[in-house]
Amino acid sequence: VGFSCNCLLKNDKLYQNNDKTMTIQATRTSIIFSLTKKGIVMRNLNKLAAFAITSSLLVASCTTTDDQSETTQPQEQQPTIKSASTQKETASDIKAVEVRRVQGSMAVAQREKLRKSKLAAAHSQRMAQSSALMGMEVANPNQANDCLPECIIHAPNEKNNLRSTYQIFKKYGVNPTLETANQPISTFSMDVDSGSYQLAADMLKRNTLPRVEGIRIEEFINAFDYNYNESKDVFGVSAQVFPSPYRQGYHVLHVGVQTKKLTDSERNPSNLVLVADISGSMRGNNLAMLKQAFTTLVSQLNEQDSVSIVTYNNSANVTLPATKVMNKSEIFTAINNLSSSGGTNAEQGIKLAYQQAEKMYLPGFNNRVILTSDGMANVGSTSPEGILKKITDSKNKGIFLTTVGVGTGNYNDHLLEQLANKGNGNYLYIGDYKDIQENFVDGLTSELQTVAKDAKVQVTFNKRSVNSYRLLGYENRALKTEDFTDPNKDGGEIGAGHSVTVIYELKLNQNTKDNQLAEVAVSYKKPMGNKVHYLKKSIPTKVITKTLSQASPDSKLSLAASAFAEKLRHTFWSRNYHYDDIKVLINSLPLQYRQQAQVQDLQKLINKAQQLDNRADLYETEFPLADISFDRVPLLD
Numbered sequence: 020v021g022f023s024c025n026c027l028l029k030n031d032k033l034y035q036n037n038d039k040t041m042t043i044q045a046t047r048t049s050i051i052f053s054l055t056k057k058g059i060v061m062r063n064l065n066k067l068a069a070f071a072i073t074s075s076l077l078v079a080s081c082t083t084t085d086d087q088s089e090t091t092q093p094q095e096q097q098p099t100i101k102s103a104s105t106q107k108e109t110a111s112d113i114k115a116v117e118v119r120r121v122q123g124s125m126a127v128a129q130r131e132k133l134r135k136s137k138l139a140a141a142h143s144q145r146m147a148q149s150s151a152l153m154g155m156e157v158a159n160p161n162q163a164n165d166c167l168p169e170c171i172i173h174a175p176n177e178k179n180n181l182r183s184t185y186q187i188f189k190k191y192g193v194n195p196t197l198e199t200a201n202q203p204i205s206t207f208s209m210d211v212d213s214g215s216y217q218l219a220a221d222m223l224k225r226n227t228l229p230r231v232e233g234i235r236i237e238e239f240i241n242a243f244d245y246n247y248n249e250s251k252d253v254f255g256v257s258a259q260v261f262p263s264p265y266r267q268g269y270h271v272l273h274v275g276v277q278t279k280k281l282t283d284s285e286r287n288p289s290n291l292v293l294v295a296d297i298s299g300s301m302r303g304n305n306l307a308m309l310k311q312a313f314t315t316l317v318s319q320l321n322e323q324d325s326v327s328i329v330t331y332n333n334s335a336n337v338t339l340p341a342t343k344v345m346n347k348s349e350i351f352t353a354i355n356n357l358s359s360s361g362g363t364n365a366e367q368g369i370k371l372a373y374q375q376a377e378k379m380y381l382p383g384f385n386n387r388v389i390l391t392s393d394g395m396a397n398v399g400s401t402s403p404e405g406i407l408k409k410i411t412d413s414k415n416k417g418i419f420l421t422t423v424g425v426g427t428g429n430y431n432d433h434l435l436e437q438l439a440n441k442g443n444g445n446y447l448y449i450g451d452y453k454d455i456q457e458n459f460v461d462g463l464t465s466e467l468q469t470v471a472k473d474a475k476v477q478v479t480f481n482k483r484s485v486n487s488y489r490l491l492g493y494e495n496r497a498l499k500t501e502d503f504t505d506p507n508k509d510g511g512e513i514g515a516g517h518s519v520t521v522i523y524e525l526k527l528n529q530n531t532k533d534n535q536l537a538e539v540a541v542s543y544k545k546p547m548g549n550k551v552h553y554l555k556k557s558i559p560t561k562v563i564t565k566t567l568s569q570a571s572p573d574s575k576l577s578l579a580a581s582a583f584a585e586k587l588r589h590t591f592w593s594r595n596y597h598y599d600d601i602k603v604l605i606n607s608l609p610l611q612y613r614q615q616a617q618v619q620d621l622q623k624l625i626n627k628a629q630q631l632d633n634r635a636d637l638y639e640t641e642f643p644l645a646d647i648s649f650d651r652v653p654l655l656d
Contacts, residue, residue, distance in 0.1 A: 187394075188232035189433040191494035193590050196524070196650075198487045199480045204500050207493040209276070209474040209511030209519045211465075214424055214436060214446040216242035216580075219587060221450025223624050228631045231589050233432050236492030238446075239584035240520045243617055245573040247277035247518055253471055254278060254541050256556045260563040261570040263524060264604065265582060265596045267649045270563070272488075272523040273574040274478070274539060278470050280516035286464045288323040289385035290341070291316075294372045296392035298332040298363035300429050306359050308425045308449055309391045313354045316389070316459040320344045327375050328353050331368025332361035341379045363395055365434070366406050373413040380418065382547065385467045390438070391423040391449075394431030407441050417547050419469055419512060420444030423458070440495070443472060443512050465514035471543040473510035473551075476521060477503045480537045484560065486526040487650075491581045493521070503542055506551050510543070520577050524592075526650065527563075534560050572612045579604045583625055586632075594636055594644055598629040 197205075215238035219229035249255050257275040293313050301309065317326060321344065328339035328350075339353040372388045380386050407414075414420070420442040422435040439446035445466065447458050458466065475498060480488055502508040513519065525536075541554040564570055570578075582601050585593040605613070605622055612618055636644065 185395075185429040186230060186233070187431040187433050188230055189437075189495075190232040191235075193588070194490045194492075194494055196487050196489040196526075199482045199485050203480045203482055203485075204477060205480070205488070205490055205523075206475065206477045206498040206500050206503050207490070207496040208498060208509065209476055209513055210237050210440075210493065210496050211241050211511065211513060211517045211519055212238045212436065212439060212446040213242035214238060214422075214432070214439075214448040216584075217448035217450055217454055218424065218430075218432060220620070220624055221448065221454075223627045223631070224450070226627075226631065228628065229587055231587070234584050234588040235436075235495070236581050236584040236588070237496070237521075238492075239580045240492065240522060240577050241518070243520075243576060243580055243621075245275055245277075245518055245520060245577065247275045247573070249277055249279050252554055253543065253552075254554055256539055256541070256554070258539070258556075258558045258562050259571055259574050260525065260536065260558075261574060262565075262567050264567055264578075264600070266524055266592060267595075268526065269649065270525045270527055271570075271574070271578055272521075272525050272536070272558075273570075273577055274476075274521040274523075274558075275573065275577075276476070276519040276521075276541065278513055278515060278517050281464050281468065283319075283321075283464055286321075286468050286515070287383060287385050288325075288381075289320065289387065289467050290325050290376070290379040290381060291320075291385075291467075292327045292329055292372045292376045292379065292388045294368055294388060294390040294392075295328060295330045295338075295357055296332075296363060296365070296368065296390075297330045297357055297359045297361075298395070299360050300363060300393055300395050300426075302359040305393055305425050305428070306357065308455075310354050310357060311452065312391060312423060312425070312449055312455050312459060314351060315455050316463070317344065317347060317350050317354070319460055319463050325379060326350055327379060329368060329372040329375055330357065331364050331371070332359070333364055335364065335367040335371040337371065337375060341375070363392075365392065365394075369406055369410060369438075373410045373418060376418045377413055377416075380416070385419075385469070386417060387419045387421060387444075387467060389421045389423060390435075391425060392435065393426030393429055394424060394434040395426075395429045406438065410442065414443050418443075419472075421466060422446050424448040436495075441509060443509075445512065445514070462516075465516045468515045469512050469546045470515050470517075471513045472546055473506075473508075474513050474519075474541065474543040475503050475508075475510040476519070477540045477542070478521075478523070478537050479540070480525075481533055481535050483533045484528055484531045484536045486528050488526070489524040491522045491524065491585070503540070504551065506544070506549060513543070522577060522581050536560055536563075568607070572608050575604055575608055576612065576618065580621065583621070583628070587628060589634060589637065591638055591642075594638065595647070595649075598625055598632070601625055 212235075215233060215235040218233060219239075222229045247255060247257050255277045257277070259273045260270050261273075263269040263271045293316070295309055295313070297306065313328075320326070324344045325341050326339070326344060327337065327341045330336055330338045338357070339350065342350055344350070369388070369390065372390070376386060376388050410418075420439060421444050422439040422442075424430065424432065424435045424447065436446045438444070447454075447466075449455055449458065477500070496511070498508065511519075527536075535557055537558045539556045539558060542551050543554075544551055567575075579601050582593075582596065582604070586596075586598060586601070602622065602625060605618065605625075608618065638644075
């Protein structure tokens, strides 16, 4: 029997028992259920919050019941069997017994009917929520342990706030410290996404500490603008090494990769397909943000650009065929007329959007699909892999993808991030109108014009100079060493003016006479080509500064951003410092940096996180902070 299981509790797990029953380990209880001819039998229901289990033949929904109870067909109350000495009963006595028996049966039936009525009402409400969650199909119950832990589903704590905080993330773990003697090469794909930082910022502004699984350090670091030098090459590479203020005996390696900046007049014409999720979960503020984002984007385009609008809920439709931006009023009317209802068939929406993009495709143009959604797909394929199978040919042809997350309620971070990751694109999040300004006004050219695709980074450390290292972030972008030169392995897509920042913690060998720390290599393809190009730069020891105060403002800012992400992610090494230590680092920046809006926003977010973060140290019992070894290689989270 195939199950689709949506457990609406944090840390729920599904197991198969030896007796062919299944167990859901919930936050406060265990639920054991087995399939019988009569239905699903439930046991061990102890103060259970809502969950839903569905199969092709049966839908069951449970609420609080007494301990050790079974939800089976109600048993009829049996009449009392009298002893032999009292068997001579009158007809009225027998009739009274029968009446009590019937009344008892009717009472049980009425209670059961009332219970089912309440369950049905609660089920309708919960299924509206659970159907919006990512469908985790377990075709074979034996695969449950492999399937369910992949994504973390967070449900609200408030009883009356069912629509406010359902969020889906994927946990990628934390990079360990590696010894260069055993593994001197670090390889990963480039990433210019900023969705994780923007989503975390939005949650903090709403007085909610971001989910640990939703924190990706690289998206915090790359959410900031740095003053890197450009190069005549496609990429300019900068590097600096300075003592770590947070890990004793270690240094920080800051690597900045910068592409050439273009003015709006230098940007190529664009053919854009705007994809609007108009499902019921987008109603209210979500749809308002979507409309504002589209309106702002279109207002920044040039007359030679073209726009089409595709909408989807239960099905997909071309709401606006390809239209030149010179007819802005027609485009604005189509945007303003959008309304929300129904389910979320993201698969059909994206498929139709790429079909439209194929019709509009022109060589030399910025051919791009821009998807705006809360990511809560619940109709058709709901996984990134299933959806991306439909668009592989278009992706290879040079049609790029931008996913824009919106939503203060149900939100699927994993789907939107992976669509962008695997679909030749970038992932953004819009929490307020300031995010719209940053993404679709200030950063428009970078978002639209791709200068390199399948971009990868490979750092080879000199074993004689570097004893060990740890890459901060990029866990979901990790590649094998041989993937760096493999033209078939996916990398990142980089826009004009984009920068990619990488931070390592290094343990340097003492008294080394080598003048090289490492070599940085970049591989990439041109937007319309399939040939792999390479760029290599040496990192000399002369980039090492003796003190933190000598580090550049960009190096300090990037370290502050990464330290903040580590603190939110609650990792092993974040125990070594406090939020106040990050503030000290920021306050050491020059005045012109501290006056930047992006730095002031970061300071506000750190203050808010400090107010909200009362989590206990997860490692103190086993690894007391007083006895910490800075050379210890921690286990992966």
